[in-house]
Amino acid sequence: MNKNIRKKGPWRDVWRRLRKNKLAMFGLIVLILLSFCAIFANHIAPEGYDDQNLSRRFSFPNKENLLGTDNFGRDILSRMIYGSRVSLTVGFIAVGMAVVIGGGLGAVAAFYGNKVDNIIMRAMDILLAIPGMLLALSLAAALGPGLNNMMIAIGVGNIPSYARVVRASVLTVKEQEYVEAARSIGASDFRIIFGHIIPNAMAPIIVQATLGVAGAILSAAALSFLGLGIQPPYPEWGAMLSGARQYIRDYWYMTTFPGLMIMITIYCLNVLGDGLRDALDPRLKN
Amino acid sequence: GCSSSTNEVVKDGSSEGEKVKDTLIVAMASEPSTLDGNGKDDNASSQVKAQIYEGLVRQDPQMNILPVLAEDWNFENDTTIIFNIRKGVKFQNGNELKASDVKFSLKRAYDNGYAAADLSPIDFEKSEAVDDYTYKMVLKHPYAPIISKLASSSAVIVPQKVVEEKGEDYLSTNPIGTGPYKLKEWAQGDRIELVKNEEYWQETKGVKNIVMRFISEIANRGIEVEIGGVDIAYQISPNDIERLNQNPDVETIKTPSLSTTYIGFNCQKETFKDKKVRQAIAYALDIDAIADTVYFGTGTPAKSVLAPTVWGFSEDVRTLGYDPEKAKILLEEAGYSDGLDTAIWVSDSQQRIDIAEIAQNQLKDVGINAEVKILEWGTFLEKLKEKELDIYLLGNSVTSGDGDELYYQFHSESGYSGNTAYYSNEEIDDLIEKSRLAIDPDERAKYLEEIQNKVIEEAPWIPVWHGEIVTGVRSNIEGFENYPNENHKLSNVHFK
């Protein structure tokens, strides 16, 4: 067993463990493909996202338009490929932001305890009580529309839940002896929190975050109707899905494919998340 | 068949047992905010209030004026009208209707602000109840459309005594009118139940109970009428019509409405001060294609700023038409040969967003790069008031059915915020003023046609679509008619 442990850093180790998990690798590959689609959308997509052709509205999937066309005769496949850009960006960045800020706050709250904990967590309670729609509206008003601001709005709304999860997780990790060991060698609070506690408190965050991306992609759709998000005709999965809901009975393919895309993404993210959680934990063999 | 004596009791053969069907279920799109006759006149409120309250006059489905609480009226001179109030009409609380109630209610409607525009020509100081059954109305200036304005949904008659005794807000939840139905229960958020007013001054064929449910999801209203969960469903989605028509149990009733959807320009923005830019955009848009794509063949592509159902609409108005080449030339003349960057602002209605998307696409062809910006309604309205929008999408519904309302939309100093384009043109102002003072219908009609022509040519608005009201009705329903102002009266609706 010892022969191939040599010569490799910790990240390679994570990778080695992850590679063994077939489902997680499947998720990773699909996600990489999706990101690839997003990045090279303009090369891959058979048509532009805004190529209207009113004469071929609502075409059933066919050779020319593999997934059919929408109410303006635009190619659904192309729109979905372009749509992956916004959806993936929003999903990852908004959740990433919430994880970083919420996680940071939760970690600090748990680490310092007492007053700090109380203040931060009460602030989180307050934030949790504000309806997302209201928050989004006022953010849209204060910051103006746009992709960035939409991500901020979604991110801010998600902060409290990550703060809670991280706090709970840090509270248990904090009691471990290695944290004290770090303190005994003179490590600063910053080093202890970010070098020792957070990496060990990560598992529940990863699970929560992978689930969160789904929510973020779906909220993006709602926000674009409030003037916060990406504006038409630029496509985005959530908006494609909810925009086409009125055609759900007659032209099922208009909602089904974007919906399926969201589901596939979330599924892959989740299996990858599960895999990563295990891979990041060197204690778990297999 | 319509047997007037037993029409309330109809046996529903399909259900087991002898169930008596005397309840009509109507699906409407949203919940009323108030049932105070002179209160807020949003669509939903008006649709319910139309069953409970009555005004001096009303419009029938063909927009003819009919006397209701006023038995008749005559013009003493250009500014004085004597109304003879119908005798023996009782409010739903048992009190008799008096001319004093009329005076009180009209003033109240004006003061509340909801019918202010309609009733503003009335000089309330001088108007009075001459006796119990005579109301003398004095106008500030000659105003021909005043009678149709009295059909406004907020200009209904409420019992003065009740308001004075129980307070201004009492009626909002305890409506008391003279209409054919009275409120039985308001299950907030869910439905309003009405019951027939047995003391109604007129014989009606309506059913005993009406339940008006609030179903906001447009698809769900279609579904409910399709599966028989409701008997009548207001505001059916255009793309449901075909499916409903194929269903033998349901029919759709379509009627042109009073509304017009238009693309407007903020004429105070530098770009759109120039008439050529506005015209260029009008030429660049294929209105027929847009209306057809978005509305699935309901309604009609707009021909004027007034809907065809509105008095004063003229078939002879010359629209600018679709001519991209001309658009390019005009743009060049206006100094935008290298293209033009602008934005189309739209509030969160799916159809309007669709219009904006197609428009954006068509504008691209003439070198105009328009961003589509969606705003939530409240925000949209605020930005509109603050003159921050560039190109925007709005609808205009002429509820009184009289073209006189062009005044609010195009007169530079009307004092109303209906002039969303912030448009000002002395010539048009002048024409509008003249039209308002004209009494002779033909003369007014001529002025109105001229105004419409002028407005189309000046293009502060590009009208896109004249709306249509689509109602889904179960086949066993008889006596339902669409009203162009959407305040459908249900007093004669019954089961076959």
Place this chain on the structure above:
Amino acid sequence: MSILLEVKNLRKYFKTPKGMLHAVDGVNMQIESGKTLGVVGESGCGKSTLGRLVLHLLDSSDGEVYYQGNNITHVNKKELKELRKNMQMIFQDPFSSLNPRKTVSQIIVEPLQIYKAYPSKKDMIKKVYELMDTVGLAKRLEYSYPHELDGGRRQRIGIARALALNPEFIVCDEPVSALDVSIQAQILNLMQDLQLERKLTYMFISHDLSVVKHVSDNICVMYLGTLVESCASKNLFKNPLHPYTKALLSAIPVPKINIEKKRILLKGEISSPINPKPGCRFAPRCLYAKDICTKKQPKLIEVEENHFVACHCLKENNKESM
């Protein structure tokens, strides 16, 4: 021989939902430079807390700590960081005291990084190899994770980490109690060698009296936050004076047969340290407890040279030995 560390009347109370928990309650002791002080006592008697207080991993509620004659009870962050170079700790649980997500070399290099002990990365790595060699860890293990190693090796990592900054004084909190006997012996030998080599001073915490006896020069016996007896190691086993010490000694199972042992079975268990009753802490379990024992807390008195005992009833109970 000079006194390296002295603790005077040290107290630590924790606030808990049920009341004040007296973890360490007025402890006095000294450690001579280059010697080992053993601290024994049952679970929860405050041994670890005492160790942490000495190292400033916890703030004391009362009392003073002197290091090389300087009062270090209240130090600021900077001074503390300096102090930490000289005072280190080896932890009880070789598993939970090592961050499971760091490799062996990452763990050992961390103190060097924090103190920027070496300007170049190369030197730092060299030092890590040196330390691994010192504690008997093969170089090939540098990229292993703690969980891949057995307890003995893990404990060696902990020792290497503690040695990295060349400290003078190390608190060893039950460093061998989680290990198998054969490994325990290896580690004990290693620690002894290091002490000789580097002139280290140990405070050796354990609940295993035979281990403590093996490594210590002096021994303190703790009971429920207080010192009950303190004595030179050899003397303690020959002449235990406090009833608790006696019971403790008699309770140790000895791997020998056919030796007749008189076992003193204590009644009950160590009581709660939360809001303890006045008087001798051991009184509720003491076979000889008298009235006074439940009223007044006995003082630690020097009964013979370098032999301190805290008990009211010494004379009565130890007639033969005194």
Place this chain on the structure above:
Amino acid sequence: MYRYIFRRLLMMIPVLLGVLFIIFVIIEITPGDPAQIMLGESARQEDVLKLREELGLNEPFIARFFGYVKGIVTELDLGISYNTKRPVTEEILKRFPTTALLAALSAVISMFLGIFLGVISATKQYTTFDNLATGIALFGVSIPNFWQGLMSIIIFSIWLGWFPASGSYGPEYWVLPALTLGTSSTATIMRITRSSMLEVIRQDYIRTARAKGQNERVVIMKHALINALIPVITVGGLQFGVLLGGSVLVESVFAIPGLGKYMIDAIKQRDFPVVQGGVLFLAIAFSFVNLLIDILYSLIDPRIKAMYKVNKKKKKEVAYE
């Protein structure tokens, strides 16, 4: 315990004040004039101004805030809805039970179903059933609510005719909405139950129970499940919050008269008193749910109960010797 509950209730006060203040600030910066929205886009300017005056919108921000707080403190008054002119408290109380019922139904469904599936999944780890259940759970999380709602109406109301499409007039009306709302929670709870059960099954006391000769089913149901429930309840509680807040779409798809849709309409109408009152109400509801969960914990787990028990006698003796 009572002390603890009392303390928790006290803690709610600053949070609720904070919530109110933030709401006021948000309302302040959100564009949209209630008077203008009420009167419509072509109203007369003077009418708009008059209405603003009547609604008290011209008072300074701080005055409005303190006036509102004072109203709540002195007479439990949440104000009058701009739109309907009815007391906000009354309006909310009419709708809240519906939303609460919907959320509770979904919570019950998702708890039962989620826990049931989770337990089976955990006891049959890595079997086909486990993989299948996990897969379905993951998809359950990622189905958009409204889409599922519309699809279930199409399938169960139109095609099969099993359930009514909208309304809330009897038990059969609640099935589709509750299922739709509960799907994602079911999935979440199933996953939590599974991992929690896997953790508990490895514990020594499970081995003890087996060593007693107890049969496997009892071991799982009696010994493992109760212990595994604690994290499930935490998540379940959070989910209940999510359900309370997330019922909007389901309420509008199924035309159910709930608070969620009402609040959204109020936000659209800029009916500020309703928005403030609704948020306050939901915040209180959240807090109570949280408190309830904590109490539930202590009922399930005597270890936690012990933490709350403050021995009064001992408290008095805190004196440092």
Place this chain on the structure above:
Amino acid sequence: MNDSILKINNLYIDYKTDDGVVEAVNDLNLSIKKGETLGLVGETGAGKTTTALGIMRLVPDPPGEITKGEIIFNGENLLEKSKKEISKIRGSKISMIFQDPMTSLNPVITVGDQIAEVIRLHEKISKAQAHIKAKEMLELVGIPGNRFSEYPNQFSGGMKQRVVIAIALACSPELLIADEPTTALDVTIQAQVLDLMNNLKRDFKTSMILITHDLGVVAEICDKVAIMYAGEILEYGTLEDIFNNPSHPYTLGLLGSIPNLDEDVYRLKPIQGLTPDPFNLPNGCPFAPRCPQKRDECDKNKFELKAINSTHKVRCILFGSTKKGGQK
């Protein structure tokens, strides 16, 4: 050999993990007479717990699997029994005390109910009667009966271990397996618990397997000792055999590693090296890599347990034990 209550013949237990197969127990032979106490001694990972779980048929499956051998209890092979039959034996005829009292009790069930549960499972008596009996058991292990309806968290470690003992003894088992019952306890408490177990064993006339790594504990209560290493028994004998005449180099090493209370030794004499990698056991004698007296054959061959007197057996080449025949 009628008086032997348990006899284990050639037992093999494997854990099949993704990383490989752990041969936790290899060719284990043991027998216990009625009323006798056997001490099973060995370092971490030696396979002590696995052996015990094997007897209880509680080896976690997967990954564990009893691959070979037989466990004869009262003349019947436990490995051939159905799940139902084995359930009847567990807790009534054979019971087990687990290592960690803190985690062996279900935290959400009262201790009384946990004791009553096992009684009701194996004796057909009413709930009330079971409660009375459970109370008696509590008092028997020195806990006041009125603490019947308290939860484990209200008990100290020593008391919890007593409760565990009460559960194990509730149905008067014929064989008690105690897996490191005092390792988690303090010495003074350990002394109390050992004392209690000694008394109970005497009163109930129970046979017992005591698993421990503490030779001191063995010296105190066992009659026989088996020294286990890497799944095999290296030495087996009476207390006198092992302590007065330790023969296997491993046993010697163990004894030499323990700091001595009576004498002052400056340095301990530990066994060098580490326990073998469980995935990769040596082909020959498992102790060979650490053995100071290793010979060449030790690396290659496994040996039989060789009797060096009537009670004392050793598995080592030094004592002339022979190559294992037929195997492999």
